[in-house]
Amino acid sequence: MATFSTLPSVSYTDIQDLTDQIRFQGTEGKIWFGEQRVMLMQVSSMAAFRREITNAMGIEQAKGFFLRLGYQSGLRDAELARKLRPNNSELDIFLAGPQLHSLKGMVKVIPLEIDIDQDNRHFYGELEWVDSFEVEICQTELGLLDEPACWSLLGYACAYASSFMKQEILFREISCRGCGDEKCIIVGKPADEWDDADSFRGYFKADPTVGELYDLQSELNSYNHCINNQEEQYYGIGQSLSYKKVCKMIDKAAQGKVTVLLLGETGVGKEVIARSVHVRSERSDKPFIAVNCAAIPHDLIEAELFGVEKGAFTGANQSRAGRFERANGGTIFLDEVIELTPRAQASLLRVLQENELERVGDNHTRKIDVRVIAATNESLAKAVEEGRFRADLYYRLNVFPASIPALRERIEDLPLLAEHFLEKFHREYNKRTLGLSDKALQACLHYKWPGNIRELENVIERGIILTDNNDIIDLESLFAIAPVQDNTKDNIINTEGNLVSSSNYSQQHWADQIFDNNLSLDEVENILIKSAIEKSNKSISGAARLLNMTRPTLAYRLKKANLLCQ
Numbered sequence: 001m002a003t004f005s006t007l008p009s010v011s012y013t014d015i016q017d018l019t020d021q022i023r024f025q026g027t028e029g030k031i032w033f034g035e036q037r038v039m040l041m042q043v044s045s046m047a048a049f050r051r052e053i054t055n056a057m058g059i060e061q062a063k064g065f066f067l068r069l070g071y072q073s074g075l076r077d078a079e080l081a082r083k084l085r086p087n088n089s090e091l092d093i094f095l096a097g098p099q100l101h102s103l104k105g106m107v108k109v110i111p112l113e114i115d116i117d118q119d120n121r122h123f124y125g126e127l128e129w130v131d132s133f134e135v136e137i138c139q140t141e142l143g144l145l146d147e148p149a150c151w152s153l154l155g156y157a158c159a160y161a162s163s164f165m166k167q168e169i170l171f172r173e174i175s176c177r178g179c180g181d182e183k184c185i186i187v188g189k190p191a192d193e194w195d196d197a198d199s200f201r202g203y204f205k206a207d208p209t210v211g212e213l214y215d216l217q218s219e220l221n222s223y224n225h226c227i228n229n230q231e232e233q234y235y236g237i238g239q240s241l242s243y244k245k246v247c248k249m250i251d252k253a254a255q256g257k258v259t260v261l262l263l264g265e266t267g268v269g270k271e272v273i274a275r276s277v278h279v280r281s282e283r284s285d286k287p288f289i290a291v292n293c294a295a296i297p298h299d300l301i302e303a304e305l306f307g308v309e310k311g312a313f314t315g316a317n318q319s320r321a322g323r324f325e326r327a328n329g330g331t332i333f334l335d336e337v338i339e340l341t342p343r344a345q346a347s348l349l350r351v352l353q354e355n356e357l358e359r360v361g362d363n364h365t366r367k368i369d370v371r372v373i374a375a376t377n378e379s380l381a382k383a384v385e386e387g388r389f390r391a392d393l394y395y396r397l398n399v400f401p402a403s404i405p406a407l408r409e410r411i412e413d414l415p416l417l418a419e420h421f422l423e424k425f426h427r428e429y430n431k432r433t434l435g436l437s438d439k440a441l442q443a444c445l446h447y448k449w450p451g452n453i454r455e456l457e458n459v460i461e462r463g464i465i466l467t468d469n470n471d472i473i474d475l476e477s478l479f480a481i482a483p484v485q486d487n488t489k490d491n492i493i494n495t496e497g498n499l500v501s502s503s504n505y506s507q508q509h510w511a512d513q514i515f516d517n518n519l520s521l522d523e524v525e526n527i528l529i530k531s532a533i534e535k536s537n538k539s540i541s542g543a544a545r546l547l548n549m550t551r552p553t554l555a556y557r558l559k560k561a562n563l564l565c566q
């Protein structure tokens with residue numbers, strides 16, 4: 001057996017930045033690690049799970065399974081390390097991985113030799129694993145193996161180092177206590193420096209039969225998507241009762257020619273629904289014209305919708321058809337129909353009642369066959385009451401009203417919608433992120449979404465633009481200003497390893513720093529005052545507001561401390 005030097009040549013930086021990532025929301029049933037939701041799980045359950053998987057799949061398949069399990073976790077931690085230690089040395093950033101592994105209670109990692117040169121794509125790592133949980137499982141539950149047993153730890157190391165180096169790094173466990181060796185030692189090098197890299201890589205690909213099944217499944221899903229969501233639209237995406245009910249109703253209306261009135265807040269997807277009604281109707285091969293009535297100036301709206309004859313008014317230099325004529329045989333979607341002028345309302349009523357229209361400045365009547373789908377986010381009934389909207393037109397439009405629920409009323413549909421937009425923008429930007437972090441999704445589920453689905457779409461597009469390939473979309477990339485979250489009830493781990501309330505902790509943390517730096521109360525006051533003045537652009541009134549004191553009081557203290565503007 002080979003012997004190894006036990007003197008670690010590499011030392012760790014402080015682990016506090018990593019420990020600070022753990023937050024316990026005991027009453028909420030959640031534990032967070034950075035933006036990832038984690039959970040505490042007994043090693044003994046893991047042991048039982050591993051035994052079952054090994055029995056069901058055989059040792060080779062099970063090994064691949066656990067390597068991939070670790071791999072996923074390593075990918076995410078590499079990202080976290082880069083984020084938490086942006087200004088540290090290459091080595092200190094890299095060592096966050098082994099430190100995270102230890103912090104999570106999986107194994108104590110002693111780096112024996114780490115040689116990193118990202119510019120020259122050079123990597124060599126030799127590390128010792130002490131008290132691996134996977135060895136413990138072998139010793140207590142499964143018995144010793146014939147080969148190294150620290151599978152998920154190894155998967156983690158491969159993913160972490162590869163993601164860190166942005167090239168394929170493979171680690172191998174060259175000796176393992178799980179198979180009777182004295183120590184667990186791993187060695188990592190770029191893949192092309194291993195002779196058997198190809199066969200080892202095989203473990204990181206999922207079981208081919210399982211893979212095929214997944215492929216088939218996703219093919220089927222995308223096929224269904226195509227049927228249900230023509231032109232990448234999100235009509236029909238959702239499982240909430242309220243939304244399913246509306247969809248069922250709209251499906252029924254789609255086939256005939258009945259006028260549909262879509263109600264709901266802005267951004268709930270009224271145009272998407274209107275389009276899907278058209279696509280499902282017998283008119284689907286004829287035009288679909290969408291008009292936002294609020295976007296057209298009042299004095300032009302009649303001509304825009306119903307057409308105009310040459311010379312009808314100044315600027316009408318030639319005759320042209322309006323949107324209704326262009327939609328002939330098909331469907332017209334009138335969004336914000338409440339914005340129509342009285343004359344346009346009268347013309348619309350005529351279309352609905354007589355199937356005919358006259359262009360502005362024309363006395364020739366034209367037959368027209370257009371299905372009308374109207375939408376509004378204001379109450380038409382109220383507009384009728386106030387005399388802003390014709391009652392007879394309202395009754396004509398209100399034959400088949402459908403109320404589209406706001407996103408916050410069907411928030412359980414958000415993950416599906418988010419998934420839909422992720423796919424859409426991955427395609428559009430030719431990118432592949434790892435999707436939303438658990439924390440980001442959590443924030444989405446608690447946000448009120450005043451702009452509804454359209455806002456969600458914009459937020460996800462922003463997230464994808466700001467996130468690199470193979471990274472997770474975090475809260476910060478998703479929202480320019482993160483929705484307010486109450487963290488004061490969280491518990492975190494202090495330096496002694498005890499669980500404490502985060503609000504007390506940050507106060508204590510702050511106080512400890514002051515004591516550690518031997519600062520007097522006067523010095524603390526001066527630092528506070530100076531930084532308030534900096535923050536408020538040297539304005540004394542501004543600084544006084546920040547410090548919650550009056551301007552004269554601050555001026556007095558400035559004078560006393562001899563801090564007056566230098």
Ligand SMILES: [Zn+2]
Nearest residue numbers: 150176177184
């Ligand atoms: Zn081992």
